[in-house]
Every structure is written in structure tokens, then in C-alpha cells.
Amino acid sequence: MKIKFLGAAMSVTGSCHLVTTDHSKFLLDCGLFQGSEALEELNYQAFDFDPAEIDFILLSHAHVDHCGRIPLLVKQGFTGKIYCTGATAEIADIMLQDSGNIHEMDAKWINKRTSRSGQRQVQPLYTEEDAARCSQYFFPVAYGQCFEINSRIKIRLNEAGHILGAAIIEMWIEDSGKTTKLVYSGDIGAVNQRMLNDPTLIAAADYLIMETTYGDRAHETQQESGKRFLEIIFKTVARGGTVVVPAFALGRTQDLIHELELFYDHHEFHQNQLDKVNVYVDSPLATDATAIFRKNAHYFNDAIKERIKNGEELFYFRNLNFTKSIDQSKALNENASPKVIISSSGMADAGRVRHHLKHYLWKPKSSIIFVGYQAEGTTGRAIISGEKYVRILRERIHVSAEIYFLEGFSAHADKNDLLKWLSGFKEKPKKIFLVHGEEEAKKTFANTVKRILGFDCTVVEDVSEYSLDDDALTVDGIKERIDLKNQINKLKDNLGDIHDELDNLLAIPGVAMSEAFPDEKVEDLEALTRDLKKTCEELKIMIKN
Numbered sequence: 001m002k003i004k005f006l007g008a009a010m011s012v013t014g015s016c017h018l019v020t021t022d023h024s025k026f027l028l029d030c031g032l033f034q035g036s037e038a039l040e041e042l043n044y045q046a047f048d049f050d051p052a053e054i055d056f057i058l059l060s061h062a063h064v065d066h067c068g069r070i071p072l073l074v075k076q077g078f079t080g081k082i083y084c085t086g087a088t089a090e091i092a093d094i095m096l097q098d099s100g101n102i103h104e105m106d107a108k109w110i111n112k113r114t115s116r117s118g119q120r121q122v123q124p125l126y127t128e129e130d131a132a133r134c135s136q137y138f139f140p141v142a143y144g145q146c147f148e149i150n151s152r153i154k155i156r157l158n159e160a161g162h163i164l165g166a167a168i169i170e171m172w173i174e175d176s177g178k179t180t181k182l183v184y185s186g187d188i189g190a191v192n193q194r195m196l197n198d199p200t201l202i203a204a205a206d207y208l209i210m211e212t213t214y215g216d217r218a219h220e221t222q223q224e225s226g227k228r229f230l231e232i233i234f235k236t237v238a239r240g241g242t243v244v245v246p247a248f249a250l251g252r253t254q255d256l257i258h259e260l261e262l263f264y265d266h267h268e269f270h271q272n273q274l275d276k277v278n279v280y281v282d283s284p285l286a287t288d289a290t291a292i293f294r295k296n297a298h299y300f301n302d303a304i305k306e307r308i309k310n311g312e313e314l315f316y317f318r319n320l321n322f323t324k325s326i327d328q329s330k331a332l333n334e335n336a337s338p339k340v341i342i343s344s345s346g347m348a349d350a351g352r353v354r355h356h357l358k359h360y361l362w363k364p365k366s367s368i369i370f371v372g373y374q375a376e377g378t379t380g381r382a383i384i385s386g387e388k389y390v391r392i393l394r395e396r397i398h399v400s401a402e403i404y405f406l407e408g409f410s411a412h413a414d415k416n417d418l419l420k421w422l423s424g425f426k427e428k429p430k431k432i433f434l435v436h437g438e439e440e441a442k443k444t445f446a447n448t449v450k451r452i453l454g455f456d457c458t459v460v461e462d463v464s465e466y467s468l469d470d471d472a473l474t475v476d477g478i479k480e481r482i483d484l485k486n487q488i489n490k491l492k493d494n495l496g497d498i499h500d501e502l503d504n505l506l507a508i509p510g511v512a513m514s515e516a517f518p519d520e521k522v523e524d525l526e527a528l529t530r531d532l533k534k535t536c537e538e539l540k541i542m543i544k545n
């Protein structure tokens with residue numbers, strides 16, 4: 001048997017692992033690469049296998065970095081079943097169609113630009129229609145049920161506590177005359193969440209593939225983040241500002257709505273204050289996902305089930321508004337009154353939130369609150385890292401708003417929760433493969449595991465294949481190519497910054513021709529030139545190596 005780590009190997013996104021046995025070939029997830037331009041280019045490269053040869057897919061959950069390339073797979077000949085929970089099947093359907101729509105819009109936008117300069121037209125990765133065709137392949141399996149896929153492969157899906165319907169997958173695979181147990185963690189949720197049960201502990205595995213998103217960080221609890229969330233809202237609104245929350249349409253948005261509705265329930269004193277603040281969920285996808293959450297009550301923890309039993313409406317409070325049309329979305333930025341806008345995408349690289357950030361990021365009265373993981377290379381990551389300027393919709397925007405990162409809302413376990421989950425194994429698995437994390441997170445977590453549990457972990461750093469028969473890991477090596485393209489892009493951004501700075505300077509009447517040319521402008525240009533030189537030097541070292 002072989003396991004090939006094709007995605008979430010050198011980054012957090014693009015989860016896709018190919019399992020080949022002596023009788024079958026199947027995938028664990030088939031997600032989109034998200035983040036830097038170089039990483040996203042991988043979505044357009046041919047699969048490492050013939051999609052028609054894949055017998056089935058085991059899908060851990062409906063986030064697009066885990067399911068986003070399924071339409072591409074179907075388009076290229078995959079006709080097998082996609083096993084996942086019922087909630088995942090339902091949510092993945094709308095997520096994929098939304099993703100198809102984004103790809104169509106992106107292609108349209110690029111083609112509009114490139115056609116004017118006579119360049120080649122691009123095709124969308126897949127369309128909304130391609131995505132809609134996938135729903136026929138989803139096959140729901142309930143949590144906790146031992147399900148026989150065929151006479152030689154059995155699976156069980158367990159609650160992962162990550163998002164509604166997310167699963168930790170146990171597999172019993174008969175291969176070369178013996179049964180091997182493989183466990184795929186998918187994405188693991190934090191413990192003590194407001195709406196979901198804790199991730200299920202798994203007692204045994206021969207081989208384990210485990211996520212490590214927050215392998216090197218501990219974060220505050222959801223309750224602590226919830227408290228700060230309200231404090232930031234009141235503070236911002238009091239000074240006449242608007243709060244913008246880039247949030248994943250699936251999971252984070254519903255958590256935030258729930259946090260606000262709980263506050264409403266328990267703080268009569270503050271209701272007057274909150275009544276004056278309108279909260280807008282500006283994401284059609286989030287609105288649709290919220291409707292699916294409402295009708296899948298059996299996936300929630302007891303506290304939420306109790307609310308529903310008592311006839312309380314879920315995800316509702318007085319001043320909550322869901323905006324649908326583009327005109328309604330635009331109107332939010334024309335209305336000057338203080339408000340809260342929750343909008344996707346969560347990493348601020350796509351969707352309507354870009355327009356809201358363009359409008360509020362440069363205003364000192366505003367607050368921007370990030371509530372989920374921000375992958376390397378994304379706009380969200382640049383903002384939380386303290387960059388003074390970011391590029392949004394091709395414009396260079398000055399970051400003047402107050403920036404917050406409330407990690408307690410994260411759908412991911414932090415390093416302590418990951419360790420707690422791993423310590424649920426009664427015996428050390430033969431191999432533990434660490435995936436779905438940045439290099440530092442994976443390595444730090446491997447060291448922590450060794451120190452505390454005494455288990456050795458294999459850090460997957462690049463596209464690579466592990467053969468169970470001869471215990472060998474073969475590396476394909478695409479990481480270097482991604483790093484190189486990232487560096488060239490950095491160079492392009494440095495040049496763009498210098499260009500924009502000069503443009504701004506020339507636009508101020510009289511300044512460029514004035515005898516008293518401002519010193520600080522020269523210093524700004526010098527600093528930008530230094531950045532450019534540094535990037536060039538780093539590039540030189542990369543090429544030499």
C-alpha cells in the first residue's frame with residue numbers, strides 16, 4: 001500500500017492524499033490550493049493520476065481547501081462515490097457552486113483586462129454548472145457507523161468538532177493479505193466550543209495522517225475571544241467607526257452570529273447599546289450556509305439542541321440583517337452610520353469583503369477583526385502581520401484601522417488541543433504523518449510530541465509518496481518552484497510600491513518641482529528601494545542554491 005501526499009504537504013491548503021492498495025485507488029479529500037499566486041497556480045496543473053481510475057473519495061469536510069477540486073475531478077472523468085456526512089454533502093454542494101461562480105467571475109475579469117492588450121483568453125478552472133454536477137456523487141454516511149465500501153475496505157466517520165459535519169476518518173483496509181488501519185484527522189476542532197462537540201478521540205491506528213495548522217501556537221478560548229469581540233464592537237461604534245469582520249462563510253460566520261445572539265440573551269443592560277448597532281452578514285453563501293445549519297440541528301452539541309427544543313430560533317437577533325444583492329452590499333459603504341459587517345472571504349482575498357476593506361481599512365475610526373486562520377501569502381496574513389500598506393482590488397491601501405486577530409474563534413485546535421487529541425491513542429501508531437501546517441508549525445509540533453508523548457512524527461514537507469511495504473518516503477520536490485515564483489512576485493510588488501509612491505508624489509501639485517522637496521519623501525523612497533534590493537539578493541541566493 002502507498003500514500004501519496006499531493007496537497008496540504010508544503011502548505012495548509014490543497015488537501016489531497018492518494019491511497020493506492022493492491023485492489024483500489026482512492027482519495028482523502030481533493031481541495032483547492034489557496035494563498036500565494038504560485039500556490040494557486042497548482043490548481044491548474046494536471047492531476048498526478050487519471051481521475052477516471054479513482055474508485056472513490058473520502059471527504060472530511062466541506063471547506064474548499066478540502067473539496068474545491070472535486071468539480072475538476074468530475075470534469076476529467078471521475079464517476080465514483082464521495083463518502084462524507086450528510087451535512088458535508090449538503091454544504092459542499094453550495095460551496096462548490098459558489099467556488100465555480102468565483103472562478104467564472106475571475107476569468108471574466110482577467111479576460112476583460114487582457115483582451116484590451118491582445119493577450120490570450122483564460123478559461124475558468126471550472127464553472128458553477130460543472131460544480132452542480134458533482135452532487136449526484138455524494139453518498140452520506142452517519143457519524144459512528146461502520147460502513148463497508150467494498151468487501152476489503154471499511155470506514156467510520158467521527159465528529160471532528162471543526163465545522164458542521166466535519167469528520168475524522170477511520171479506515172480498515174485489506175491489502176496484500178493483511179488489514180491495516182489508517183486514520184485521517186481531516187481538520188480538528190478546538191475543545192469546549194459553543195456549538196459543536198469536542199473532537200472524537202481515536203484509540204488506535206497503524207498509520208495516522210494528522211493536521212497541524214496551529215501546531216506551534218496556543219490560542220485563547222472562544223469565550224475569551226467572544227468577550228473581546230463585544231468590547232471591540234462597543235469601542236469602535238462609540239467613536240463612530242465601523243467594524244469589518246472578514247469571516248469564512250461556513251462556520252466562522254455562524255459562530256459570530258451565535259456569539260452575538262448569546263450576548264443579547266444574557267445582557268439585558270447592553271441591549272440598548274446593541275440595538276443601535278446594525279449587524280450585516282454580507283455574503284450570499286454565508287446566508288445559504290446558515291439556512292443549512294438551522295436544519296441540521298442533530299449535528300450540534302447539547303446546549304444548542306436544548307435551545308432548539310425550547311423553540312428558540314437559531315442564529316437570530318433583532319438587528320441582524322442578511323444582505324443578498326450587490327446593490328444592498330454597496331449601500332453598506334454609502335451609509336456612514338457605525339455598524340458591523342461580517343463578510344467573506346475569511347482571508348480577504350476574494351468576495352465582497354474586499355470592497356468593504358477598501359472602504360474602511362484606511363479609516364482610523366474603523367476596526368478590522370480577523371477570526372480565522374490566515375494562510376501565508378493572503379491579504380489577511382499581510383494585514384495581521386502589521387504591513388502598513390496592502391493591495392486590495394489592485395489598489396494600494398494604507399492600513400490605518402485598528403487590527404485585531406481573535407484566534408479563539410478559530411475552527412482549529414491549538415497546539416494543546418492537538419496534543420490532547422493525539423494522546424487519545426492508546427499505543428503509538430507505526431507512523432504519524434504531519435500535514436496541513438506551515439513548516440514551522442509542523443516541526444515545532446513534531447518536537448513537542450516527541451518531548452511529551454515520546455512519539456516520533458514524520459513531517460511531510462513537499463509532495464511525497466510513502467510506501468508502507470518498504471517504509472520509504474520519496475519526495476517529488478515542487479516546493480522550490482513555488483518559493484521561486486513567490487520571490488519573483490515579491491519583487492513585482494516591491495516595484496509596484498515604488499511606482500505607486502512616485503505616482504502619489506507626482507500627483508501632489510507643485511511638490512515634485514518645489515525647492516523644498518520634503519526629506520521624508522526621500523526617506524520613504526529609500527526604504528522602498530532597500531526592500532527591492534533585499535528581495536533581489538534573496539532571489540540570487542535561491543537561484544544559486
Ligand SMILES: [Zn+2]
Nearest residue numbers: 061063162187
Ligand atoms: Zn477546514
